[in-house]
Amino acid sequence: xxxxxxxxxxxxxxxxxxxxxxxxxxxxxxxxxxxxxxxxxxxxxxxxxxxxxxxxxxxxxxxxxxxxxxxxxxxxxxxxxxxxxxxxxxxxxxxxxxxxxxxxxxxxxxxxxxxxxxxxxxxxxxxxxxxxxxxxxxxxxxxxxxxxxxxxxxxxxxxxxxxxxxxxxxxxxxxxxxxxxxxxxxxxxxxxxxxxxxxxxxxxxxxxxxxxxxxxxxxxxxxxxxxxxxxxxxxxxxxxxxxxxxxxxxxxxxxxxxxxxxxxxxxxxxxxxxxxxxxxxxxxxxxxxxxxxxxxxxxxxxxxxxxxxxxxxxxxxxxxxxxxxxxxxxxxxxxxxx
Amino acid sequence: xxxxxxxxxxxxxxxxxxxxxxxxxxxxxxxxxxxxxxxxxxxxxxxxxxxxxxxxxxxxxxxxxxxxxxxxxxxxxxxxxxxxxxxxxxxxxxxxxxxxxxxxxxxxxxxxxxxxxxxxxxxxxxxxxxxxxxxxxxxxxxxxxxxxxxxxxxxxxxxxxxxxxxxxxxxxxxxxxxxxxxxxxxxxxxxxxxxxxxxxxxxxxxxxxxxxxxxxxxxxxxxxxxxxxxxxxxxxxxxxxxxxxxxxxxxxxxxxxxxxxxxxxxxxxxxxxxxxxxxxxxxxxxxxxxxxxxxxxxxxxxxxxxxxxxxxxxxxxxxxxxxxxxxxxxxxxxxxxx
Numbered sequence: 159x160x161x162x163x164x165x166x167x168x169x170x171x172x173x174x175x176x177x178x179x180x181x182x183x184x185x186x187x188x189x190x191x192x193x194x195x196x197x198x199x200x201x202x203x204x205x206x207x208x209x210x211x212x213x214x215x216x217x218x219x220x221x222x223x224x225x226x227x228x229x230x231x232x233x234x235x236x237x238x239x240x241x242x243x244x245x246x247x248x249x250x251x252x253x254x255x256x257x258x259x260x261x262x263x264x265x266x267x268x269x270x271x272x273x274x275x276x277x278x279x280x281x282x283x284x285x286x287x288x289x290x291x292x293x294x295x296x297x298x299x300x301x302x303x304x305x306x307x308x309x310x311x312x313x314x315x316x317x318x319x320x321x322x323x324x325x326x327x328x329x330x331x332x333x334x335x336x337x338x339x340x341x342x343x344x345x346x347x348x349x350x351x352x353x354x355x356x357x358x359x360x361x362x363x364x365x366x367x368x369x370x371x372x373x374x375x376x377x378x379x380x381x382x383x384x385x386x387x388x389x390x391x392x393x394x395x396x397x398x399x400x401x402x403x404x405x406x407x408x409x410x411x412x413x414x415x416x417x418x419x420x421x422x423x424x425x426x427x428x429x430x431x432x433x434x435x436x437x438x439x440x441x442x443x444x445x446x447x448x449x450x451x452x453x454x455x456x457x458x459x460x461x462x463x464x465x466x467x468x469x470x471x472x473x474x475x476x477x478x479x480x481x482x483x484x485x486x487x488x489x490x491x492x493x494x495x496x
Numbered sequence: 497x498x499x500x501x502x503x504x505x506x507x508x509x510x511x512x513x514x515x516x517x518x519x520x521x522x523x524x525x526x527x528x529x530x531x532x533x534x535x536x537x538x539x540x541x542x543x544x545x546x547x548x549x550x551x552x553x554x555x556x557x558x559x560x561x562x563x564x565x566x567x568x569x570x571x572x573x574x575x576x577x578x579x580x581x582x583x584x585x586x587x588x589x590x591x592x593x594x595x596x597x598x599x600x601x602x603x604x605x606x607x608x609x610x611x612x613x614x615x616x617x618x619x620x621x622x623x624x625x626x627x628x629x630x631x632x633x634x635x636x637x638x639x640x641x642x643x644x645x646x647x648x649x650x651x652x653x654x655x656x657x658x659x660x661x662x663x664x665x666x667x668x669x670x671x672x673x674x675x676x677x678x679x680x681x682x683x684x685x686x687x688x689x690x691x692x693x694x695x696x697x698x699x700x701x702x703x704x705x706x707x708x709x710x711x712x713x714x715x716x717x718x719x720x721x722x723x724x725x726x727x728x729x730x731x732x733x734x735x736x737x738x739x740x741x742x743x744x745x746x747x748x749x750x751x752x753x754x755x756x757x758x759x760x761x762x763x764x765x766x767x768x769x770x771x772x773x774x775x776x777x778x779x780x781x782x783x784x785x786x787x788x789x790x791x792x793x794x795x796x797x798x799x800x801x802x803x804x805x806x807x808x809x810x811x812x813x814x815x816x817x818x819x820x821x822x823x824x825x826x827x828x829x830x831x832x833x834x
Contacts, residue, residue, distance in 0.1 A: 162809075163721055163722040164722055165720060165721070165722035166681075166685075166693060166697060166721075166722075167678055167681060167682075167693060167694065167697070168674075168677065168678060168681070169677075169681060170722065170724070170808065170809075170810070171722070171808075171809045171810075172722045172723065172724055172809065172810040172811070172812050173809060173810070173811045173812065174812055174815050175811050175812065175813050176815070238803070238811045251700055252693075252696060252697060252700055252721075253721045253722075305807070307802075307803055307806045307807050309801070309802025309803055309805070309806055310802060311801045311802050315653070315799070316799070316801060316802075317799040317800070317801025317802065318801075326802070326803070328803050328807075330807065330809065334806070334807030334808055334809055335807075335808045335809075336506075336805075336806060336807055336808040337806075337807070339506065339507075340505055340506060343504075343505060343506070343507060344505075347504075355504060355505060355590075356505065358590060359504060359505070359590060362589055362590055382503060383501055383503070383504075383590075383591045384501040384502055384503035384504075384508065384509070384510045384591075385510065386508070386510055434801055434802040434805050435802065436802045436805045436806040437806065438806060454805070454806075456805055461653070461654070461655040462655070462800060463647070463649045463654060463655025463656075463772055464645075464647025464648060464649050464654075464655065464664070464772040464773065464774045465576070465645055465647055465664070465666050467647070467674075467772050467774045467792070467794055468645045468647055468672070468674060468675075468774040468775065468776065468792075469643070469645050469666075469668065469672030469673075469674055469675070470508065470509075470672055470673045470674040471500075471508075471509045471510065471511060471668065471672055471673075472508070472509075472510040472511070473510070473511045473513050473576045474510050474511065474512055474513065475513050477512050477514070478512075
C-alpha cells in the first residue's frame, strides 16, 4: 500500500510509491522509453496486459478488453495511489503520514501507436476529453477523494515511460498545496476586486494581444506573462467556471480543437519537444470555492536545476512575447483543425 | 537587462533572462553537455574565455586570469541576474515586474576537467566551500541583495551545460518563496515548541538511525523522511546556525568531508547519476530570523512530470529507509576520506 508522507520543514507531501518500489541499484540503467509498437501494452490486441478497462468508447458489439475501442481507460498497473477503505492520518513524532488511498488511471487516447494528439481526427480528440470528464465525474462522487489531477506527459524526459499516446488521472485524498495556494490567491483577489482573477487575466490578454496564441468561442490560449518555460501556454475557458467537471459538450468540442491547435503549433515550432499538459481545477466537495479551471502546457525546454529547487524562481530564456510570435508564425494543416 | 516577473495566479517569480535569450527555433537541437576538455572554457589556459576572476586561490606569484589557480570564481558569461544600481518594482495592471538586479557567478572547483568533487584531495574540497563562503560574505554586504543561492548541478539532465566541475552562485533582489515558506514554518514551530525544528529533526534522525547515511562532529547526513527523490540526502549542521555565512573554519573542514563522503556514496550506489546540491540558508539583512541552514542533495532519479507540476506532490519509488541502507552498504576508498 502506498503511503503519503509530509516533510516537516517544507510541509510538502510525497507519495512513497511502494507499488513502483525500486532499490537504488535499479537506477543504473537509465529510464528508457520504449520505441515502436512491438510489445506495447496499450496497442490493440494487448488488452490483457493492462488491468481490466473501467471505460471504453468502442464499436458496438465488441467485448470489453478486446480490440474495437477508440479511447480506453484502465487502472495504472503500477499505481501511485490505490483504492482503499478509508484515509488514515498518523502522527509519528515530528512526522505525519496518510494512507495512500486514491486512484491512478491511464487514458489510452487511441488505438494507433503513432498518431499523437494534435494529429488525431477532431472528433477523436473531443472523445479523449470526454473520457477525462467521465472519469472525473465518476470519481468525484467518492467522498474519500479531495482532488483529481488529470495530465499528459509527452516524451521520455517529460516522464512518459511509454510512447503510445496516453494521459493519466491521479485522485488524491488531500487538497494539493499548489491548488490551495492558488485558491487563496483567487479568494483574496475576489475580496479586493469583486471579480475573478483569471477572468480578468483573459480580458487583459485579449486586449494586449502580444501573448495570445489562439482562441475560439469558448477558450483562450496564451503564453503567460511570467512563463516558467519557453513556449509555456495556458488554455483557459472564457466562461467563468470553477471546476473541469462543469465543462459542457459545447465547450468540450472547442477544448479538443484548441488543444490540438496548441500542441500542433508547439510540435512544429520546437521540433516535437517533451511536454507536460496539466489540469488545474477546484478541489472536490467544497462549497463557495473561488477558482477558474484551466490547462497549463509546460514544454520541457529549460531544465529545472539547483537554482529553481532552492528558490522556487524559474529562469526562462525566451520572453513569452517572442514565444507567442514564433508560435503564431506556424502554419497549420487546415484539415486537421477543421 | 534581465527582468523578474511575478505570475498573478501562483505568485511565482520568474527571471526572463534576456542575456540567455533564445528564440524557440534555437531549441530544435537538444541541449548538449560538451564532453572532454577540448575547448572547455573552465580549463587552465582558457582563462580569457571567461569574464575576469573575482576570486582565486592560486600559487603565489601567478597573475589573475592565468593558470596557477586551485579554485577560481568568475561572473557567469550568460548571467541570469546582473549588477545594477537599484531594484525597481513596477506594476503593470495585473502584472508585477522587478529589475533583474543581482549577481550570477561560477565557482570553478579545480583545474582538472575530470576530477569531480568526491574524488578531490580533502583540503581541496574544503577550499571549494571556502570560496563559497568568501563570495557569500562579500555579496551579503550589498543591501540591494536579499538572498544568496549557492548550488551545484551535476550531469546534463540536472542542468550542467558544462562538464568541468563547477558550482554556481545567484544572488536575488527578493527573498525566494521557498525560503520564506520554510521560515514561516520554523517560526511557528519555535512558537509552539520553543526549539528549532531542524535541531529536533537532527536529534530524531540520530535516535531513529534508519535514515542516517553519515555524520561527523559537525554535520549529519540523512535521507529525509519525506524524500522527493530516491537517495535524496540532507546535510545539516549539528550546531544551531541560521545562515551559511556563520560557518566557521572547523565546520568548513567537516563540511568538505561529509559532502565528499555523501557524493561518493551516491556515485557508487547509483552509477554517477545527475544531481543538484542546493544550499538552503536565511535571507540577508533580517534580524531575529529563525532558520537552520543546510544542504539538500537531489539525485535526479525520478522525473518531475505532470502530476508533480499540478499538485506539488512528488512520487518517490524508493523509501528513504531503503535508500539509506543501500548508501550505507557502499564501501568508500578510505584515503579519499582521510
